[in-house]
Amino acid sequence: MAAPIAEHASHPPTKSRLYLIVLAAIAAGALLGWIAPSTGEAMKPLGDTFIRIVKMLIAPIIFCTVATGIASAGDLRKVGRVGLKALVYFEVMTTVALLIGLGVVHLLRPGAGIHAQVETLDAGAVTQVTHGREAQGIVDHLVNVIPESFVGAFVEGEILQVLFVAVLTGLALASLGRRGRGATLALEHAARALFKMIGLVMLLAPIGAFGAMAYTVGHFGLGSLGNLVTLMIGFYATALLFVLIGLGAVCAMCGVSIFALLRFLKEELLIVLGTSSSETVLPRLMDKLEHLGCAPAIVRLVIPTGYSFNLDGTSIYLTMAAIFVAQALDVPLSLGDELALLGVLLLTSKGAAAVTGGGFVTLAATLQTTHAIPVAGLSLLLGIDRFMSEARALTNMIGNSVATIVVARWEGSFDRARAADVLAGRKHHANPPAPDAH
Incomplete structure (x- = not known):
């Protein structure tokens, strides 16, 4: 098996203090947005620029890691x-998340x-946020997984399309055997370069977190929550539980404490909290899970795929937000209407962007498809969606971390002894796992 790619990721020299720096940046951004809202709003380009740089690298990283993961596995x-x-686990957990959101x-x-x-609602504001995305039926949603050209997936930045191309490439290289080894090695080298680039970009994480938080508080203001506080608190509490x-019960079955795992991922969690995007830590997350004891081949397949198919936080948000709008507009929903909504969400929640606002866009597209709830009602959520996106992104990231551990454990490719040492602080990241240690 090829050497792990993610373990070669470059980390900032301040890694041991990064979470403190990011935490301070988040607090400073929130304070600035509260004290000087107009100045806080002006910080928006800082957060947007950081996320755009990360998004620029995510598609090629997913392509390289998935393709080489399949090609290097040897056994198709x-x-x-x-x-x-992985897909069975994803479907089970996202369905549970959707049902929990519906119940709460x-x-x-x-x-x-x-x-x-x-x-009286501003439907134009919703269109502006969703960039006028047209409604997609189920067939259109499935067809859209296939890009119009090989490079089209990378141009559009659609993760599902990138995954489709990466799987085809990996299968083709694997079927070539030794003749495809040169191309596989080239992709591995490209991945290492991309991880190095991400390591350099992470130096900007505190600046990005500061700008994003300053804009959020400055633009919307803490007082803009109004009577939406119940929804927001309910969503945060549901995601936390x-x-x-x-996820804690699932972790326990794998011999891992959810609290220890959260401590282990504290730096990544704070970066996601500041930027409202789980994509910003994808390479770091893969690196850490390999170090934790998950086989590299499992990490390379499960994490990138999970970023499209296993969005637990987004799933909870989708059902809670949709029913909230129906309640606010006094729209009666029959059991059939809710089952139809749930059925569509089971599909549209797969491929919801893991970036800021992705859940809102997916919800708008879903309501356009079902026609049971007016899309204009989403304007009621505009003031708090950014605040809720942090919980969505955090839950998505944690869910994918747990999914990787579960699949690795299921495959007998999870080193529990190593994980215990890592989580207890007895084995530090300076000693990455050997290529075939699992």
Whole structure:
């Protein structure tokens, strides 16, 4: 098996203090946005620039890691087995997340009593946020997985399309055997260069987090939450319970403490908190999970795929936000309407962008498809969506970390002894796992 790619990722020299720097940047950004809102809003380019730089590198990183992961596995049956297990786990957990969100929003009823009128809502604001994305039927959604050209997937930055191209490339290289080894090595070298670039970009993480948080607080203001506080608190509480109880139970079955895992990933969690995007830590996350004891081939397949198919936080948000809008507009939904909404969300939640605002765009596209709830009602969420995106991104990241551990454990490719040492602080990242240690 080829040497792990992610372990060659370059980290900032301040890695041991990065989480403190990012935390300070988040606090400073929030303070600036609160004290001087106009100045805070002016910091928006800092956060946007950081996320754009990361997004620029994500598509080629996913392509290289997935393609080389499949090509280097040697046994295509194993690749198929790992992929099937991952997809089964993803579907189960995202369905559970959707159902939990549906149950909580019915229990809390945060939209009841608002009595908003569709005619008075700003539908144009929703269109501006979603960039006018047209509704897609189920068939169109599936067809859209296939890019119009090989490079089209990278130009558009659609993760599902990049995954499609990467899987085809990996399968082709694997079928060539030794003749495809040269191309596989070239992709591995390209991946190392990309990880090096990400390492350099991470030096800007505190600046990006500062700019994003300053803009969020400055533009929307803490007072803009109004009667939407119940929804936001309910969502945060639901996401937290899902992580601690749901994912915690799954971790326990793998012999890992969810609290120890969260401590281990504290730097990545703070970067995601500041930028509202789980994509910003994808290479670092892969690096850490390999160090934790997950086989590199498993990490390379599960993490990139999970970024499209395993968005637990987004799934919770989608059902809670959709039913909230229906409650606020006094739109009665029958059991059939809710089942239809759930069915569409089971599909559209796969491929929801893991970047800021991706969940909002996916929700708009879903409501356009079902027609049961007016899309204009999403304007009620504009003031708090950015605040809720942090919880979405954090839950998505943690969910994918747990998914990787589960699949590795399922495959017998998880080193529990190493994980115990790493989580207890007895084995530091300076000693990466050997290529075939798993």
